[in-house]
Amino acid sequence: MHDIVIRGGTIVDGTGAPSSQGDLAIDGDSIVQVGGKAGPGKREVKADGRLVTPGWVDVHTHYDGQATWDPVLAPSSWHGATTIVFGNCGVGFAPVRQQHQQALIEMMEGVEDIPGIVLTEGLKWDWESFPEYLDALSKLPRTIDIAAQIAHHPLRVYAMGERAIVREQATADDIETMGRLTEEALKAGAVGFTTSRSDQHKTLAGELVPGRYAEHEELIAIGRAMGRAGRGTFGMLSDFEDEASEFRWIRQVAKDSGRPVWFLLTDRSYDPERWRRLMDGVSAARADNLPVYAQVAGRPVGLTLGLGTSLNPFALREAFAALAKLPPAEMLARLRDPETRRLVLSQEASPRLLEVLPPLSRQIATRWDRMYLLGEQPDYEPPPERSIAAMAARDGVTPAEFCYDYLVGGDGSRMVYFPVTNYVHGDLEVVRELIEHPHTILGLSDGGAHCGVICDASLNTSMLSHWVRDRTRGPRMPLERTIQRMTSSTADFYGFRDRGRLQPGKKADVNVIDFEGLTLHSPKMIFDLPAGGRRLVQSVDGYDMTICSGTPIFEKGQETGARPGKLVRSTG
Numbered sequence: 001m002h003d004i005v006i007r008g009g010t011i012v013d014g015t016g017a018p019s020s021q022g023d024l025a026i027d028g029d030s031i032v033q034v035g036g037k038a039g040p041g042k043r044e045v046k047a048d049g050r051l052v053t054p055g056w057v058d059v060h061t062h063y064d065g066q067a068t069w070d071p072v073l074a075p076s077s078w079h080g081a082t083t084i085v086f087g088n089c090g091v092g093f094a095p096v097r098q099q100h101q102q103a104l105i106e107m108m109e110g111v112e113d114i115p116g117i118v119l120t121e122g123l124k125w126d127w128e129s130f131p132e133y134l135d136a137l138s139k140l141p142r143t144i145d146i147a148a149q150i151a152h153h154p155l156r157v158y159a160m161g162e163r164a165i166v167r168e169q170a171t172a173d174d175i176e177t178m179g180r181l182t183e184e185a186l187k188a189g190a191v192g193f194t195t196s197r198s199d200q201h202k203t204l205a206g207e208l209v210p211g212r213y214a215e216h217e218e219l220i221a222i223g224r225a226m227g228r229a230g231r232g233t234f235g236m237l238s239d240f241e242d243e244a245s246e247f248r249w250i251r252q253v254a255k256d257s258g259r260p261v262w263f264l265l266t267d268r269s270y271d272p273e274r275w276r277r278l279m280d281g282v283s284a285a286r287a288d289n290l291p292v293y294a295q296v297a298g299r300p301v302g303l304t305l306g307l308g309t310s311l312n313p314f315a316l317r318e319a320f321a322a323l324a325k326l327p328p329a330e331m332l333a334r335l336r337d338p339e340t341r342r343l344v345l346s347q348e349a350s351p352r353l354l355e356v357l358p359p360l361s362r363q364i365a366t367r368w369d370r371m372y373l374l375g376e377q378p379d380y381e382p383p384p385e386r387s388i389a390a391m392a393a394r395d396g397v398t399p400a401e402f403c404y405d406y407l408v409g410g411d412g413s414r415m416v417y418f419p420v421t422n423y424v425h426g427d428l429e430v431v432r433e434l435i436e437h438p439h440t441i442l443g444l445s446d447g448g449a450h451c452g453v454i455c456d457a458s459l460n461t462s463m464l465s466h467w468v469r470d471r472t473r474g475p476r477m478p479l480e481r482t483i484q485r486m487t488s489s490t491a492d493f494y495g496f497r498d499r500g501r502l503q504p505g506k507k508a509d510v511n512v513i514d515f516e517g518l519t520l521h522s523p524k525m526i527f528d529l530p531a532g533g534r535r536l537v538q539s540v541d542g543y544d545m546t547i548c549s550g551t552p553i554f555e556k557g558q559e560t561g562a563r564p565g566k567l568v569r570s571t572g
Contacts, residue, residue: 001039001040001041001042002025002026002027002032002033002038002039002040002041002042003026003027003028003041003042003043003550004025004026004041004042004043004044004045004508004547004550004552005023005024005025005026005038005039005040005041005043005044005045006023006024006025006026006045006047006052006510006512007023007038007044007045007046007047007048008021008022008023008046008047008048009021009022009023009024009047009048009050009051009052009512010047010049010050010051010052011024011034011035011052011502012051012052012053012479012480012483012502013034013054013501013502013503014053014054014483014484014487014488014500014501014502015484015488015501016480016481016484016488017480018480019051019479019480020035022034022035022036022037023035023036023037023038024038024052024502024510025038025039025041026508026510026547026550027550028508028550029507029508029549029550029551029564030504030505030506030507030508030550031502031503031504031505031506031507031508031510032504032505033504034502034503034504043552045512045544045545047512047544049514049516050512050513050514050515050544051479051511051512051513051515052502052510052511052512052513053080053483053487053502053510053511053513054082054483054487054488054499054500054501054502054509054510054511055080055081055082055083055144055487055499055509055510055511055546055547055548056079056080056081056082056083056460056486056487056490056511057081057082057083057084057085057486057487057490057491057494057496057499057500058076058081058083058084058085058443058445058447058457058459058460058486058490059084059085059295059441059442059443059490059493059494060085060088060295060443060444060445060446061076061084061085061086061088061445061446061447061448061449061457062086062088062089062091062108062112062114062446062447062448062449063076063084063086063146063447063448064086064087064091064092064093064108064148064151064448065093065108065114065118065119065122065123065448066114066122066448066529067086067137067140067142067146067148068122068123068124068136068137068140069122069123069124069140069530071140071141071142071143071563071565072142072143072559073142073143073144073146073447073448074537075447075455075457075458075537075538075539076144076445076447076448076457077143077144077546077553077554078537078538078539078540078543078554078557079457079458079459079460079461079538079540079543080460080461080511080513080543080546081144081447081457081460082144082145082499082509082511082546082547082548082553083144083145083146083147083491083496083499083509083568084144084145084146084147084447085146085147085148085149085191085192085494086146086147086148086149086448087148087149087150087151087190087192087194088149088151088194088235089111089112089151089194089196089201089237089264090151090152090153090194090195090196090201090209090211090236090237091104091107091108091111091112091151091153091154091196091201091209092104092108092148092149092150092151092153092154093108093123093125093133093154094127094128094129094130094132094133094150094154095128095129095130095133095154095155095158095181095185096125096127096128096154096157096158097128097158098125100154100157100158100161100165101123101125102120103157103165103203104153104154104157105119105120105123106203106204106205107153107154107203107204107209107210109204110201110202110203110204110205110206111196111201111202111203111209112446112448112449112450113310113449113450113451113452113453113454114448114449114450114451115451115452115529115531115533115534116204117530117531117533118451118529118530118531118533120531121530121531121533122529122530122531124136129181129184130150130181130184130185130188130190131184131185131188131189133148134148134188134189134190134567134569137567138566138567141563141565142563142565142566143548143553143559143562143563143564143565144548144553144565145509145548145549145565145566145567145568146565146566146567146568147191147494147496147567147568147569147570148189148190148191148567149190149191149192149193149194149232149233149235150181150182150185150186150190150192150193150194151193151194151195152193152194152195152196152210152211152214152222153195153196153209153210153211155178155181155182156170156178156210156211156214157210158181159174159177159178159181160174160210164210165207165210167207167208167210167212167213169213169214169215170214170215170218174218175217175218175221176221178218178221178222178225179221179222179224179225180225182222182225182226182229183225183226183228183229186225186226186229186231186232186570187229187231188569189567189568189569189570190232190569190570191231191232191233191494191495191568191569191570192232192233192234192235192494192570193222193226193232193233193234193235194234194235194236195211195214195219195235195236195237196209196211196212196236196237196238197211197212197213197214197236197237197238197239197246198212198237198238198239199212199239200239201237216245216248216249216252219249219253220249220252220253220256222234223252223253223254223256223257223259223261224256224257226257226259227256227257227258227259229572230572231259231495231570231571231572232259232570233259233260233261233262233493233494234253234254234257234259234260234261234262235261235262235263235264235295236262236263236264237263237264238263240274240278243277243278243281247281247284247285250263250285250292251285251288251290251292254285254290254291254292255290258291259291260291260292260293260493261290261291261292261293262292262293262294262295262441263278263293263294263295264294264295264296264443264444265278265279265294265295265296265434265440266296266297266301266421266422266444267421267422267423267424267430267431268421268424269421269424272424272425275430275434278294279294279434279437279439279440282294282439282440283439286439292439293439293440293441293493294434294437294439294440294441295440295441295442295443295444296431296434296435296437296440296441296442296443296444297422297431297442297443297444297445297456297459298431298435298442298459298462298463298466298467299380299381299422299428299431299456299459299462299466300380300419300420300421300422300423300428300431301419301420301421301422301444301454301456302380302417302418302419302420302422302423302454303360303364303417303418303420303453303454304374304415304416304417304453304454304455304523304536305364305371305415305416305417305418305453306407306413306414306415306416306525307328307331307332307335307407307408307412307413308328308331308412308413308525308534309415309452309453309525309536310452310453311357311358311360311361311364311452311453312364312407313364313365313368313371313388313400313403313416314344314365314400314403314404315353315357315361315364315365316349316350316353316354316357316361316362316365317344317347317348317349317350317353317365318347318350318352318353319340319343319344319347320335320344321350321353323335323340328412332408332412335404335408336408341404341408344404345398345400345401345404349362349365349366360420363418364418367418368387368388368389368392368399368400368403369384369387369388369389369390370387370418370419370423371387371388371389371403371416371417371418372386372387372388372416372417372418372419373386373388373391373406373416373417374414374415374416374417374522374523375522376521376522377519377520377521377522378417378520378521378522378523380417380428380462380466381427381428381466381471381473382417383426383473384426388402388403388416403416413522413524413525414522415522415523427473427474428471428473428474429474432467432474432475432477435467435477435485436477436481441485441489441490441493442459442463442485442486442489442490443490444456444459445457445458445459445460451529451533451534451535451536452525452534452535452536453536454536455523455536455537455538457537457538458520458538458540460486461518461520461540461542462520463482463485463486464479464482464483464513464515464518465518465519465520467482468482469515469516469518487499487500487501488500488501495570495571495572496568507549508547508549508550509547509548509549510545510546510547511543511545511546511547512543512544512545512546512547513542513543513544514541514542514543514544515542517541517542518540518541518542518543519540519541519542520538520540521538521539521540521541522538523536523537523538524536524537524538524539539557540557541557543556543557544556548562548564548565549564549565549566550564551564553565
């Protein structure tokens with residue numbers, strides 16, 4: 001008798017092969033039968049009219065801190081992810097010396113908008129080296145599997161001390177140390193190395209991150225260390241100010257290390273053809289047998305803006321800023337006062353706040369044509385008529401008036417959506433081309449990060465609901481290929497050979513999905529992080545069951561309380 005039999009579902013095995021009807025049987029933590037008629041099970045799950053898929057392998061999250069205290073790692077786990085990878089964008093918490101702990105917290109808060117007080121309260125710092133960090137992660141019972149990458153900025157600070165924080169160039173000894181520690185981390189189980197070369201990534205104090213201007217030789221040397229270890233991927237974010245120069249060292253890392261090299265790629269409004277040039281660079285590298293890839297997102301990288309988020313269209317107005325730290329109910333009551341409304345709407349952006357808040361804030365306060373009503377069931381490809389500008393014109397009011405009244409209406413939890421990248425042309429055709437490209441991998445969910453303004457951990461769900469089922473503004477994507485991108489493609493890229501496919505002998509990570517009923521809800525702000533820290537989460541209907549290692553962890557959206565998850569270590 002099998003432990004679990006999932007009966008009569010539409011099996012989409014994660015390989016890209018056509019779907020089929022049949023049963024899936026699980027014994028222990030492994031799949032033992034896919035298709036046909038399985039024998040009896042101790043637990044029988046009716047899956048008629050349901051999709052049966054591998055669990056999602058989400059390779060771009062930022063749970064580096066949260067994973068040390070939180071066993072569930074929602075909302076990623078709510079959305080069918082059974083394996084997640086963190087340590088992205090060059091930020092993390094190991095290796096670390098005690099005197100630099102606060103610097104790493106401020107770096108994470110500045111780059112990924114994870115409140116510093118949350119990290120200060122939550123992190124136990126019962127590690128110094130990266131192998132010790134992995135050991136600490138391995139001790140906590142958890143719902144889903146996790147994997148960690150070693151990040152450049154803490155590595156640099158550990159090797160160079162204060163010289164890294166003020167962004168001095170590394171000496172030959174520094175570089176040798178970083179290479180040695182990278183090799184040590186990979187052999188202990190790190191699944192990759194990441195860095196950031198973007199001016200968008202700054203510390204809480206507004207300083208550029210330590211690795212921003214690292215010389216190419218430093219990065220090439222770290223790549224060679226990865227080659228010696230024979231494992232891991234090399235990932236980065238770059239502004240590509242000098243595209244030819246960046247590709248030269250990227251190609252060198254790929255050549256010397258023999259390891260996959262990836263960079264984050266989104267389209268940009270200031271340079272609409274940038275993405276195509278960078279993909280041409282990827283294609284040229286692949287033509288030379290160099291393993292270079294772009295990591296892409298399946299929807300806009302956008303900001304969720306409401307009364308309680310880190311930013312909103314009125315954040316630059318002094319009258320609103322004066323209320324921003326009030327308890328939510330009190331702030332809402334004040335904003336509904338006619339005199340407060342008149343005062344806020346009468347003001348322009350404050351020079352003081354323009355200096356304090358991110359440069360993007362000016363666009364948020366003025367680009368009503370690029371801001372959309374999110375609604376209870378969000379549309380991440382909103383048409384022009386859903387913009388604040390268009391809705392205001394329809395109602396004969398100013399965009400600011402329309403947006404203000406919308407946000408303070410209802411229970412005060414309404415949101416508007418501001419696509420920052422991946423929406424240059426007002427649709428997702430560029431995104432479709434990127435996610436269907438053979439030399440890209442799906443990522444950028446950013447689970448655990450940007451707690452006060454972004455909630456993209458639902459990305460995998462919207463890949464199914466939007467791209468396969470609901471899209472009306474262009475071609476949809478095949479079901480089988482879409483699921484492959486979220487399972488075997490990402491698993492294979494990171495060397496997770498035991499998962500990502502529904503095949504006998506593979507790890508029993510499975511989703512049972514009511515495809516027609518799959519529904520994303522609007523992000524909501526909750527306050528459940530250490531020290532009462534806030535974060536945006538997004539609930540979903542339609543996951544009948546999520547199984548990790550043969551154990552149901554969610555049923556009908558409810559936690560079972562089981563903790564089968566483990567730390568996944570690289571094995572070469």
